Amino acid sequence: MSTAGMRRGGLVLTVLGLLGLITLYWMSFFWVDTEVNQGVVQRIFYVHVPAAWTSFLAIGFAALASGMYLWLRDDRLDRAALCAIEGGLVFATLVLITGPLWGKIAWGTYWTWEPRLTLTLLLWFIFVGYFMVRNATEDPEKGKRFAAVVAIVGALDIPFIHLSVVWFRSLHPDPVVARPDGPTLPVDMLLTLLFGVLVFSLLFFGLFLFRYAVEGLRAEADLRARSAA
Amino acid sequence: MSTYLTQVWAIVWKDLLLEIRSRERIAAMGAFAVLAGVLFNFSIDTTTTRPEDVAAGLIWMTLVFGGLLGVGRTFHLEAQDDAFQGVLMSPAPKDAVFLAKTTANFALLYAVSLLVLGVFSLFFGLNLGQNLGWLVFVLGLGSLGFVALGTLFAAVSTGTSMGETLLPVLVFPLLVPMVIYGVGTTTRLIDGRPFSEVEGNVRMLGAFALAALAAGAVLFRYVVEE
Numbered sequence: 001m002s003t004a005g006m007r008r009g010g011l012v013l014t015v016l017g018l019l020g021l022i023t024l025y026w027m028s029f030f031w032v033d034t035e036v037n038q039g040v041v042q043r044i045f046y047v048h049v050p051a052a053w054t055s056f057l058a059i060g061f062a063a064l065a066s067g068m069y070l071w072l073r074d075d076r077l078d079r080a081a082l083c084a085i086e087g088g089l090v091f092a093t094l095v096l097i098t099g100p101l102w103g104k105i106a107w108g109t110y111w112t113w114e115p116r117l118t119l120t121l122l123l124w125f126i127f128v129g130y131f132m133v134r135n136a137t138e139d140p141e142k143g144k145r146f147a148a149v150v151a152i153v154g155a156l157d158i159p160f161i162h163l164s165v166v167w168f169r170s171l172h173p174d175p176v177v178a179r180p181d182g183p184t185l186p187v188d189m190l191l192t193l194l195f196g197v198l199v200f201s202l203l204f205f206g207l208f209l210f211r212y213a214v215e216g217l218r219a220e221a222d223l224r225a226r227s228a229a
Numbered sequence: 230m231s232t233y234l235t236q237v238w239a240i241v242w243k244d245l246l247l248e249i250r251s252r253e254r255i256a257a258m259g260a261f262a263v264l265a266g267v268l269f270n271f272s273i274d275t276t277t278t279r280p281e282d283v284a285a286g287l288i289w290m291t292l293v294f295g296g297l298l299g300v301g302r303t304f305h306l307e308a309q310d311d312a313f314q315g316v317l318m319s320p321a322p323k324d325a326v327f328l329a330k331t332t333a334n335f336a337l338l339y340a341v342s343l344l345v346l347g348v349f350s351l352f353f354g355l356n357l358g359q360n361l362g363w364l365v366f367v368l369g370l371g372s373l374g375f376v377a378l379g380t381l382f383a384a385v386s387t388g389t390s391m392g393e394t395l396l397p398v399l400v401f402p403l404l405v406p407m408v409i410y411g412v413g414t415t416t417r418l419i420d421g422r423p424f425s426e427v428e429g430n431v432r433m434l435g436a437f438a439l440a441a442l443a444a445g446a447v448l449f450r451y452v453v454e455e
Binding site: 145 | 378381385388389390391395398399401402403405406409410413430433436437440444448451452454
C-alpha cells in the first residue's frame with residue numbers, strides 16, 4: 001500500500017472509530033441498563049475492557065510482525081511492530097487509568113494485585129522495555145533485532161504471567177463473555193461491550209496506519225538525507 | 230548429536246574454568262547472598278513476623294538480585310577486545326552457544342541458590358526436615374528458568390549503551406511467573422506441607438524453564454548476529 005493509501009485508510013478507520021466512540025459513550029451512558037450490584041460505576045467497563053482487549057491485540061500483532069521481521073528482514077515489518085507497540089502502550093495506559101478509578105468505587109481501593117490488572121501492568125512494562133532497548137542501541141539494525149526479541153518473548157510469556165497471577169489471587173469479576181457455557185451478560189450490556197471492542201479496534205488500526213505512514217516517510221527521509229550527504 | 234554436545238561442553242568448560250580461576254562472579258554472588266541474608270535478618274521485626282513466613286520470599290528475591298549480578302556479566306569478559314566474536318566464529322551453532330552459556334550460568338546460580346538455602350535456614354532458624362530434597366529440586370527448576378531468560382537478555386543489554394542497568398527492566402516483568410510459583414512452592418515446603426500440594430506449581434516452574442530455554446535457543450542467534 002502506498003503512503004497516501006495508508007493515510008486514507010487511517011483517516012477512514014479513525015473517523016469511523018471516533019464516530020463509533022461517540023456512539024459508544026452514548027450507549028454506555030444512556031442506552032444500556034445500570035448494573036444491579038455495582039451501579040453507575042460499572043459503565044466504565046465499556047471503556048476498560050475494550051482497551052484491555054486492544055492492548056493484547058497490539059502485543060500479539062507486534063510479536064507476529066517481529067517474528068516475521070527476524071525471518072524476512074523487511075523494514076516495513078519492523079515499523080509495523082513499532083507502531084503496534086506504541087498503540088498498545090496507549091491502550092494499556094487507558095486500562096491502568098480506568099481500572100483503579102473503577103476499583104476505588106467497586107472494591108474500595110485504587111490498586112489491588114488482581115490478576116488481569118497485574119497482567120496489564122506487566123504488559124505495560126514490557127512495552128516500555130521495547131522502547132528502552134530500541135533507543136539504547138547506537139546501531140539501528142541491532143535495535144530493531146533486540147526490540148523484536150523483546151516483543152516475541154514478551155508475548156510468549158503472557159500466558160505464563162496470566163496463569164501465575166490468577167493462581168496468586170483473584171478479586172476481579174470472573175470473565176463474563178468468553179466462557180464455555182456462553183456469555184452471562186444481559187444482551188444490552190453484551191452488545192455495548194462488543195461494540196466497544198469493535199470501536200477500539202478500529203481506532204487502534206486507524207492510529208496504527210497513521211503512525212505507520214509517518215514511520216515510512218521518516219525512513220524515506222533518512223534514506224534521502226543519507227544519499228544526499 | 231554428539232558433536233553438538235561436544236561443542237556445548239567445550240564452551241561450558243571454558244566458562245567454568247575461567248570462573249574457577251578468576252572466581253569473579255561466584256565470589257560476588259556468594260558474598261551478595263550472604264550479606265543480603267544478614268540485612269534481611271535486620272529488616273524483620275521478629276516480635277510481629279515469624280521468619281519462617283517470609284523466608285521463602287526473601288530466598289527468591291536474593292536469587293533474583295544475586296542472579297542478575299552474575300548473569301548480567303555473562304558476556305562482560307568476552308565483550309572486551311571483541312573476544313565473543315571468536316566464540317561466535319567457532320563451528321558451534323548459535324543455539325549451542327546459548328545453551329552452553331546458560332548451562333555455565335546455571336551451574337553458578339544453582340551453587341549460589343543452595344548456599345542461599347543453607348545460609349537462610351541457618352539465619353532464620355528454618356527446619357527444612359523431610360522436604361529438603363524437594364526444596365533443592367525446586368530451586369534448581371527456578372534457577373534454570375531464570376538463567377535461560379537472564380542469559381538471553383544479558384546478551385541484549387550488553388549490546389546496548391545502557392548495559393547491565395537495562396537488564397532488570399527487561400527481565401523483571403517476565404520473571405513474575407517464576408517468582409510466584411517459586412515462592413508459593415517454597416513457602417509451603419518450608420512449612421512442612423506434602424509435595425503433592427505443590428505439584429502443580431512445580432510443573433508450571435518446569436514448563437516456564439523449558440519455554441524460556443526453547444525461546445532463548447531460537448532467538449539468541451538474532452541477538453548476537455553482526
